Amino acid sequence: MKVVAASLINSLKGTFFTATCFRNPFLLVLQPPSAIQTILLAPFHSDSASNHHSHLTMCQKITKLDHALQLFDQMTQRQPLPSVVKFNQLLQSVTKMKHYSCSIHLFKQMTAIGVPVDVYTTNIVTKCCCQMSCTSEGFAVVAYGFRRGVDPDVYTFSTLLNGLILEDRILEAERLFKKLIKGKLCEPNVVMYTTMIKGLCKVGINDTAIGLLRLMDEKGCKPDVMTYSTIIDSLCKDKMIDDALKLFNEMILHKGILPDVVTYSSLIRGLCSSGDMRKAKEIFDLMKVRGHVPDVVTYSSLLNGYCKKSKILHLFHEIMEKGIKPNVVTYNTILQGLFRVGRCKDAFELFKEMQSHSHIPPNAITYRIVLEGLCNNRQLDEALSLFRMMGENELNLDIVAYTILIDGASKCGKPDITKVLFNELNTKGLNPDVRTYNVMISCFGREGLVREAKELFLQMEERGCPPDCVTYNVLLKGLLKNGQHDTIEMLLQKMDEQGFSVEASTCSMLLDHISSRSLDGSLLKLIGKLVPKEGKEAPCIDR
DNA sequence: CTAGGGTTAG
Numbered sequence: 001m002k003v004v005a006a007s008l009i010n011s012l013k014g015t016f017f018t019a020t021c022f023r024n025p026f027l028l029v030l031q032p033p034s035a036i037q038t039i040l041l042a043p044f045h046s047d048s049a050s051n052h053h054s055h056l057t058m059c060q061k062i063t064k065l066d067h068a069l070q071l072f073d074q075m076t077q078r079q080p081l082p083s084v085v086k087f088n089q090l091l092q093s094v095t096k097m098k099h100y101s102c103s104i105h106l107f108k109q110m111t112a113i114g115v116p117v118d119v120y121t122t123n124i125v126t127k128c129c130c131q132m133s134c135t136s137e138g139f140a141v142v143a144y145g146f147r148r149g150v151d152p153d154v155y156t157f158s159t160l161l162n163g164l165i166l167e168d169r170i171l172e173a174e175r176l177f178k179k180l181i182k183g184k185l186c187e188p189n190v191v192m193y194t195t196m197i198k199g200l201c202k203v204g205i206n207d208t209a210i211g212l213l214r215l216m217d218e219k220g221c222k223p224d225v226m227t228y229s230t231i232i233d234s235l236c237k238d239k240m241i242d243d244a245l246k247l248f249n250e251m252i253l254h255k256g257i258l259p260d261v262v263t264y265s266s267l268i269r270g271l272c273s274s275g276d277m278r279k280a281k282e283i284f285d286l287m288k289v290r291g292h293v294p295d296v297v298t299y300s301s302l303l304n305g306y307c308k309k310s311k312i313l314h315l316f317h318e319i320m321e322k323g324i325k326p327n328v329v330t331y332n333t334i335l336q337g338l339f340r341v342g343r344c345k346d347a348f349e350l351f352k353e354m355q356s357h358s359h360i361p362p363n364a365i366t367y368r369i370v371l372e373g374l375c376n377n378r379q380l381d382e383a384l385s386l387f388r389m390m391g392e393n394e395l396n397l398d399i400v401a402y403t404i405l406i407d408g409a410s411k412c413g414k415p416d417i418t419k420v421l422f423n424e425l426n427t428k429g430l431n432p433d434v435r436t437y438n439v440m441i442s443c444f445g446r447e448g449l450v451r452e453a454k455e456l457f458l459q460m461e462e463r464g465c466p467p468d469c470v471t472y473n474v475l476l477k478g479l480l481k482n483g484q485h486d487t488i489e490m491l492l493q494k495m496d497e498q499g500f501s502v503e504a505s506t507c508s509m510l511l512d513h514i515s516s517r518s519l520d521g522s523l524l525k526l527i528g529k530l531v532p533k534e535g536k537e538a539p540c541i542d543r
Numbered sequence: 544c545t546a547g548g549g550t551t552a553g
Contacts, residue, residue, distance in 0.1 A: 087544090092545075119545075121544085156546080158545095159547095160546095190547080196547095197548095224547095230547080230549090262549045328551080329550050329551045330550080331551090402553095403553055407553075
């Protein structure tokens with residue numbers, strides 16, 4: 001058993017230790033395997049930590065993190081040292097506050113002063129690495145522990161599995177999962193199965209996820225409400241509401257598992273996104289009848305459904321009345337709803353209010369919503385001045401925000417502003433992505449700048465940003481609009497090769513040009529191939 | 544003292 005574990009960890013080292021990530025100076029375990037030991041055992045050169053504490057007393061407001069750090073310092077100076085359990089509790093409290101790099105930093109200090117670590121310690125620290133999207137370093141921590149006699153357990157492996165899934169390393173997650181079972185390294189339990197199921201759902205293979213649900217049941221590992229909710233949510237995201245409801249019923253009626261607020265919220269969101277507000281409200285009322293209290297996520301989901309139908313706001317009052325604290329998502333949802341119905345002033349008021357009254361700082365998504373809302377309501381100037389006021393921070397250095405403004409300027413008939421913004425990307429060190437290019441090519445098409453549109457199209461491949469289905473469609477439309485027919489056939493052929501399809505609007509333009517004889521009728525066959533089949537999703541529509 | 548599920552978004 002131990003030998004198998006050792007070989008597993010060794011084989012994992014090869015796979016996982018290659019990627020290193022130095023994004024955080026505190027992440028001292030971020031080193032290739034050969035260096036792990038030296039680094040972890042190296043004396044810690046105290047920098048901020050001790051100085052930090054000397055002026056702590058001068059701070060008016062001492063955060064909980066400061067308390068924890070102070071306590072840690074005291075603990076390390078005690079003779080004899082407190083038990084590892086005390087250290088674990090402290091590490092866990094720091095981790096619960098999401099100060100992951102701090103936890104890792106403390107762990108490093110623990111090892112440096114010789115506090116013996118146990119499986120709880122390494123599991124907590126492994127989780128910190130995973131939560132920071134540095135799962136490979138999580139493996140390093142596990143290997144470090146293993147060399148000191150700390151055997152990984154089902155908690156360890158579930159944590160690592162979850163880390164891989166968080167980083168979209170699904171193949172590695174599957175490999176690990178299978179290896180654990182084959183090598184009998186640990187008996188998977190409901191948590192581990194649920195984690196693997198989430199991974200499968202995340203890459204959109206719901207069938208396989210359901211297969212694993214059946215398998216765990218067969219193996220005598222009973223799925224619980226979280227297992228079912230994971231799959232139900234994924235089905236809802238894929239608009240397979242009927243299957244989700246089927247599983248929901250199975251869970252309750254056949255398995256005797258009661259749904260909770262998360263299960264209900266997923267269903268409500270699914271029904272909302274498929275436009276069935278009546279059923280969404282029905283489930284919402286039902287959960288209340290059954291004694292479940294909707295939380296901020298439930299309300300935000302329902303609110304979003306109403307906003308998408310341009311019906312809003314009585315629900316917001318209900319949230320306030322119930323004493324539920326709206327969060328940034330709630331605000332973002334309402335902001336978008338207000339812009340959608342053209343209530344820019346109210347939106348702007350709310351935008352200010354969330355910061356002053358509720359002390360909820362807007363995030364990148366908030367700004368995107370506000371910028372797009374203003375552009376859509378033909379208030380380009382306001383959008384631009386807001387954007388300029390945001391300053392040179394991370395919210396301003398956002399390619400999505402730029403793309404929104406570039407598109408907004410173009411649609412508001414200001415191609416000059418479009419070009420200025422696009423050129424600014426270079427100076428800011430931002431790379432246009434495929435959607436930025438699409439917006440630009442569309443803009444050039446609109447302005448009759450065919451040469452520029454073609455140039456950008458060619459640039460995309462060179463810059464490692466290959467055109468997508470939308471690119472081809474906007475370029476085609478630009479060419480057709482400007483009477484450039486020479487490259488149409490070639491583009492259509494390329495689309496065929498790539499499995500892209502023509503949108504309805506592109507298709508009707510093509511047909512118009514054929515009937516007016518500016519395009520050859522022989523193209524019809526090719527166009528026919530590129531029209532998405534009835535009932536099938538067009539491949540260019542994102543999942 | 545350790546692991547798993549749900550909200551906004553060009």
